[in-house]
Amino acid sequence: MIYLCSNTSCDDENIVHLELCKIKYASFSVDLSAFSALVISSKNAISALEFNKIPPNNKISVFAIGKASANAASKYGFGCVYEAQNSHGDEFALEIVPQLKGKKTLLLRPKEQISDIKGILEKNGVLLSEQIAYENSIVTAPKRQFETGAVFIFASPKNVEGFLKNFAWRDDFRAVAIGKSTASALKSFTNPLVSNKQNISECIKIAKNLL
Structure with missing residues (x-):
């Protein structure tokens, strides 16, 4: 299963959206x-x-x-x-x-x-x-169990922080980062793949190749 850790969801029905943060406008x-x-x-x-x-x-x-x-x-x-x-x-x-x-x-x-x-x-x-x-503020996400080998797409460093506030990372998980800053936030506990373009669609292509 692929999980999208982003402030916005995507149209792909095979991707589960994890809402970990919320945007507040000044x-x-x-x-x-x-x-x-x-x-x-x-x-x-x-x-x-x-x-x-x-x-x-x-x-x-x-x-x-x-x-x-x-x-x-x-x-x-x-x-x-x-x-x-x-x-x-x-x-x-x-x-x-x-x-x-x-x-x-x-x-x-x-x-x-x-x-x-x-x-x-x-x-x-x-x-x-x-x-x-x-x-970008972190929210409390509903508790859930993740499958073995689940792939997570992270759309920002804040979503990485939000995931760790809500869930525990496991060694069997794989991560895809939308950019270098997000990848840096992940590298303390996993080795992510980094999209060449700051684009959710590109991240999804990478994630699907990991399944």
Whole structure:
């Protein structure tokens, strides 16, 4: 059996969704017209804009990590959306530096962020402002028994933390990590496979090959 440890479920009926965390959006106000660029590392940043009724601005360029983030930005109404080739936090920041150097840029970020996107952009001459847009909180999951050889997909370091708060890891389990930061959170107790793309669909393909 494959279990998806993520804030959102998937359409695959053969995948069991484990809800271990919950997103809480921060209340804030921001004038997007004051910036040339917007940097997001999750589709939750776009949901946070929607939550606060902050409309998209077609004059601002959005730099998104991963297809889900880019799609969310486009769907919300942003006209110029750049989907990074690198879907891991630090590499993402280094990739977009040449396009952002000297520009007023807003980073919409989670309350806790493992990668150093902020530091890398600031050190490389980006005129950066940041706004905490959301936080990921651990929830109590229903108790359950897992099959021998179960495969777990982890969509964030917080979901790793949430799993360990609710369940015990066993040596017969296998893990798939959506990115390097998530993999680092897993490596203290297992050796995960890491998806090359920050994409749940890619993680599912890897997981299915482990069964």
